Amino acid sequence: MMSRHSVALALTIALLSGPAFAASGGAVKMFDTDNDGTLDLAEVKKAATALFTKLDPDRDGTLDARELRGRLSAKELAAADPDRDGTLTLDEYLAVVEQRFNAANPDKDGTLDAKELNARPGRALVRLLR
Ligand SMILES: [Ca+2]
Ligand SMILES: [Ca+2]
Ligand SMILES: [Ca+2]
Ligand SMILES: [Ca+2]
Structure with missing residues (x-):
């Protein structure tokens, strides 16, 4: 039988794993191939290359405005x-x-942490990665 405490705990976990949490930690987790908790330029370029290939179904090696689907104005x-x-x-x-x-x-440390990715320039970058 579940105690009141464990119900509260389960609710907290459910809330933490909701969309808001995914937005903050999500981009790092998704693209952090060396699992150091941050994204470096190589990881970011790898993710961008994968997205580029995905967005280019006619495989002509270029993206036009339609294929970019609003990622760039x-x-x-x-x-x-x-x-x-x-x-x-x-x-x-x-x-x-x-x-x-x-x-x-x-901070020019060569990596982006979750906080940097959540700031406006970070979110603009993430739009080009997924
Ligand atoms: Ca990393
Ligand atoms: Ca194309
Ligand atoms: Ca061109
Ligand atoms: Ca940084």
Whole structure:
């Protein structure tokens, strides 16, 4: 039989594993391949490359605005597209990812922790990873 205390505990665990908790710890857990609790640029680029491949079903090696599905605004796409062909190659995509990684890493320690990923620049980066 469950005591009142263990019911409260179960509720707390249910709340902690809800969407709010997933939003804070989720991005680190999802992409932290070396399990050190932070994301470095290599992990972020690996995740971005995997997403790029997923978003490119016609496999022509580029993403157009439709394939990006709103991840970049028209203005952001133009800025990320120096050859102005209206699509992003993987290199162009990863350049934006690296810019956003640096913007999300104000302490310049080479890694992003959950707090940095939860700040506005961090969330902008995560949009390019999943
Ligand atoms: Ca890591
Ligand atoms: Ca494509
Ligand atoms: Ca281009
Ligand atoms: Ca950092």
